[in-house]
Amino acid sequence: MSNSSKIPGIKIIVAAAMALASGVVFAQDSGSDGGGSTNVDGSASNGSGMFADFDVSWGGFIRPELAISLGSENPNNQRGNTFNGVPTARMPGVPQPVDALGGLLPAFSVPNPLLNDTVTRPVNRANNFFNLNLLRIELEGAMKFTPSLKLVARLRSIVDPGNYSSFDPVSVANAATGSIQGGDPGLYGGAPNYFQFSVDGMKRPNPLEAAGPNYLVYFPALFLDYQEGPLNVRVGNQQIAWGQAIFFRVLDVVDGIDFRRHSILDNAQEEFSDKRVPSLGVRVNYQFTDEILADAFVQKFQPTIYGNPNTQYNVIPSQFTVHDQYADYDTKLSYGIRLKGNFGQWGAQAIFVSRLNPDGVFRWTASGVNKNLPNNNPLGLAVNALNNGLTPNPLTGQVGTSGEILAQTPFEASPGGVYSAKEWFTYAASARLDGVGGLNAAINEFGPSTNSLLASPVDNYTAAGRELDTFFIAAGDGLRGHIAREYFREYNIGGGVSYVVEGEPGSLLDQLIINLETTYTPDRRFTNPTLSRDYIKEGNLVSALVMEKYQRFSTSFPATYMVLQYMHRTKDDLFGRSLKGYGGSVDQAATGVNGGSDYVVFAFQQPFPQAIWRIDFAGLYDVRGGLLLQPGIRWKPNGSITADVFYSYINGSITGGNPNNNALSTAAFADEITFRVGYQF
Structure with missing residues (x-):
């Protein structure tokens, strides 16, 4: 044949x-x-x-x-991302109901400077x-x-023939969060598909x-x-x-x-x-x-x-x-x-x-990717403890691991996603999207799973930035978003x-x-x-x-x-x-x-x-x-x-x-x- x-x-x-x-x-x-x-x-x-x-x-x-x-x-590609190789500060906040005043303040209005860090997106820029x-x-x-x-x-x-300096997903895989898993592997798991x-x-x-x-x-x-x-x-x-x-x-x-x-x-x-x-x-x-x-x-x-x-x-x-x-x-x-x-x-x-x-038209959709948050940071450890797969989550009553619950949200804890609030807002704007409203829609429309992960809707840009950085840090390598086309x-x-x-x-x-x-x-x-x-x-x-x-x-x-x-x-x-x-x-x-x-x-x-x-x-x-x-x-x-x-x-x-x-x-x-x-x- x-x-x-x-x-x-x-x-x-x-x-x-x-x-x-x-x-x-x-x-x-x-x-x-x-x-x-x-x-x-x-x-x-x-x-x-x-x-x-x-x-x-x-x-x-x-x-x-x-x-x-x-x-x-x-800039819409991994090797053209404007944050590649650029050290970017992340400033997380304290989520409800575990903020400094026992949940009495609006979500993420309280900063969490003890967990501030700087991230550098680990993808080499192409030319x-x-x-x-x-x-x-x-x-x-x-x-x-x-x-x-x-x-x-x-x-x-x-x-x-594809004679370009292209992105290789293997280059960002690591022991903590593995590789990119969601979607068609022919598009997201290997060399570019033209x-x-x-x-x-x-x-x-x-x-x-x-x-x-x-x-x-x-x-x-x-x-x-x-x-x-x-x-x-x-x-x-x-x-x-x-x-x-x-x-x-x-x-x-x-x-x-x-x-x-x-x-x-x-x-x-x-x-x-x-x-x-x-x-x-x-x-x-x-x-x-x-x-x-x-x-x-x-x-x-x-x-x-x-x-x-x-x-x-x-x-x-x-x-x-x-x-x-x-x-x-x-x-x-x-x-x-x-x-x-x-x-x-x-x-x-x-x-x-x-x-x-x-x-x-495009909308948020569940990722379907069952992957726990990594335990290499205090935020990931805390969310994993709340969602241990054995006992109900004390906030929502859900039973499941953080990976099982995360799979019911539009996010995937994998490399090659968004690493900082600054990256989130930059790319939301360039795609003609609302960075604050987009965060709230993902939280509100995928509850109670998002609530089990300590996510809460916010009402201003500052709080949105703190919440985003909180979960990018918890995910180790940032988060990939999942959207459906109808x-x-x-x-x-x-x-x-x-x-x-x-x-x-x-x-x-x-x-x-x-x-x-x-x-x-x-x-x-x-x-x-x-x-x-x-x-x-x-x-x-x-x-x-x-x-x-x-x-x-x-x-x-x-x-x-x-x-x-x-x-x-x-x-x-x-x-x-x-x-x-x-x-x-x-x-x-x-x-x-x-x-x-x-x-x-x-x-x-x-x-x-x-x-x-x-x-x-x-x-x-x-x-x-x-x-x-x-x-x-x-x-x-x-x-x-x-x-x-x-x-x-x-x-x-x-x-x-x-x-x-x-x-x-x-x-x-x-x-x-x-x-x-x-x-x-």
Whole structure:
């Protein structure tokens, strides 16, 4: 048996690829006896008899992609953690009911200076030269069976050898607290896993995908296409893109986004073309008249895919273990319809989509890790004595060891977690979470187990810091947090109007296309900044104004394509995070911001004569202080070779304020220059 046949899911991929290849071979063979031929440039092959209308077109490309880091290590990863190697003071407090006045004072209001210490996070910082180092191969083709029916397929293969300075969990294991135990060991117990999408209780969340730690093979498209007059039906795995904006997703609500490869840092003007998560479904288009189109779909729900822990563009701090609950939603369907019309200079469209929000929401969940607190410190000894597994806890009546009780809370006493209150508040703020509220939610929603461990809710930042440091010291190596990801149905109601300006020929206004798009989602659920299971539920309005045109500035150069955009979101940011989690820092919990979020984009493309060279530029400005600039140049010496280089500059605090008040600071570490050289065949 070959190695590929042992890889889960690879048989499906190989079989489909062989079917596509066999169609090409069949057409070529029929040409050898006078029936026609198939050319690699995609021209058709004509058979005879029952296959008189059968033909095949195919092509593809191979492209290495490199991104050289000009910034810092990703702080969301173990080896980029900003507290690595930094001595940090921990100042515990005295819990109720054993405080200095017999439980009469608020919890942890009394400091415990006898147990003050200094901790240094025991992970070496990395200094990677590459942020990205992968090889991409794509094959695409179509088999035409009849004038009305064809099979469309695109197969994408990606390999990343993982030549980075990566985190090794064995390096932090020790005799007192052992190793990292919770979650999928393929994600948290070994080397970084760049491509496998892991969910609890399910081996293959994406049915037409085969993935391993260093490779990904899947079908962005594999569907039957039926066209008969005004009717078009597509059945199979496909992506659906609605709307006009780049960077912004307003009407483009059907598919989630795959962030595994290059996060948001691919060429911005490619508009998520290779990032929408494909899904099995049926799409029906009907052209009622030359002006009016109806576009409807029903598809299997597939979620947005975030980068795995300790991979180059991971956005979820790796001190936390994620339990994805997608297996509970695998059979759910999303559906929707769009009506679109063009009437002279005017255009209009309207959408209604019922979907499970693919981004999901996150909350605290029980760790399930049964590991006692270590006895190498007085706090651990005290908690272990209260929870000895033999006699009831005198405070709650629970019977169990500290490990058994800790397993019923969102925490795990293991290395590679959070080591100090300062680290807790820093990372809560950067993730747009509430450090004080998050502590209280974990305590209140997992009682009485948390009470058996002497945890109590607090009402201020100082007390929260003391309580956190108390339990980080008791855990020996700090604590890892556990969170669950869930999905909820929502209804997106949207519309748009467009207008083509007719001005003086050659002027800036002539043929300017103006688009206004907006969607409203009543009762959208957002992750609560406290990570409470009581999710935020409120209506959200997202609107974008898009102006684009081609303008010729010189008779010697082709026309310049330009686009200017503005977006306003009432309740969340560009990445769908509630604005109530904004404003935190190492010194304070999140305060939230009012007034919504606002973004401006300007982009252009300028081809040179003969179209061998092209200059690209895209810029995104978050009015609260974030900036992304992406200049680039493309060289295409012939029809087969294309070379790109572009620089992504991200500044998360151009106004000098709190970087946690804008969306772009999340990716501020990723200043980089990207090279891509493709050969098309």
